[in-house]
Amino acid sequence: MKKERLRVKKIKGGTVIDHIPSGRALTVLEILNVDQETGATLSILMNVPSEKFGEKDIVKVEGRELEEEEINKIALTAPEATINVIRDYEIAEKKKVQLPDVVEGVVKCSNPECITNASEPVEPKFEVISKDPVSLRCKYCERFTEEEDILEQL
Numbered sequence: 001m002k003k004e005r006l007r008v009k010k011i012k013g014g015t016v017i018d019h020i021p022s023g024r025a026l027t028v029l030e031i032l033n034v035d036q037e038t039g040a041t042l043s044i045l046m047n048v049p050s051e052k053f054g055e056k057d058i059v060k061v062e063g064r065e066l067e068e069e070e071i072n073k074i075a076l077t078a079p080e081a082t083i084n085v086i087r088d089y090e091i092a093e094k095k096k097v098q099l100p101d102v103v104e105g106v107v108k109c110s111n112p113e114c115i116t117n118a119s120e121p122v123e124p125k126f127e128v129i130s131k132d133p134v135s136l137r138c139k140y141c142e143r144f145t146e147e148e149d150i151l152e153q154l
Contacts (some may be wrong), residue, residue, distance in 0.1 A: 014062040025057035111143040
């Protein structure tokens with residue numbers, strides 16, 4: 001049986017986000033605030049066969065390099081993702097996303113009674129308990145916020 005290869009046009013410049021868990025490419029687009037109004041040229045591949053992960057998603061965004069805050073948010077939904085910065089059709093930088101040990105101001109605490117959800121000007125702060133699946137513990141009330149709650153917020 002002949003092995004088929006998936007072929008997608010190279011981009012001149014921008015970012016390729018690879019190794020996104022299957023079905024989460026649309027969440028990554030939400031994180032990047034990309035929609036039909038932005039005018040960005042996108043390539044979205046979903047449920048692509050992967051030897052390492054079984055299936056994966058890939059997102060290519062032309063003409064844009066990601067901010068550190070965006071990369072940190074992607075790490076919450078795709079902790080195995082790789083960010084490839086493309087310049088002149090070549091990979092100029094390649095890095096694996098890394099979920100920091102502490103996450104601040106990105107997601108809300110799942111405890112409605114937490115001080116971070118009150119009218120106090122306190123920014124949510126979490127300790128990362130597990131990176132796969134992602135599990136966070138609030139520094140203030142110690143409630144756990146699990147991957148499902150995180151995905152709903154992103």
